[in-house]
Amino acid sequence: MSKSLDNACKALQTVAAGLESVEKAEEYAKESATLGVFAVSYPEEGEVDAAQLPETKSIHTIITEIHFKTVALELTLADAIPMIEEFAIAALADPTLGGTCDTIVGPIHYRFGYLNWGGKKESHVGPQFRIKVKIRTP
16 A cells, blocks of 8 residues: 555555454444444544645545444453453554554553444543654655
């Protein structure tokens, strides 16, 4: 894959898909993805410097969320909490995310708690990661 923000998001979905508990990690999330454990990755913010065109330098923060339905909260937490280290370690094992970025700019930050999906609050719980990536394009 070539270096791009879109490809870096897709690569993080591939990382999430490799985790044992994640059932769905499609390239682009679907609004109806409410069954099972699923992951979604999307850009949050960033900056692109095109001062030396055609080369660009950019830093992006990508959000990756791993959603667990809150059917039985105790069981959900037992499955969801280990994902924090599993995902972070798996992402950092390949800091170029398969060549889709120059590097992950560590550390990876996370928050854990309720995740909103499809307008439904408190129906999902899990980690939300903030991963900064640096991308230089020729």
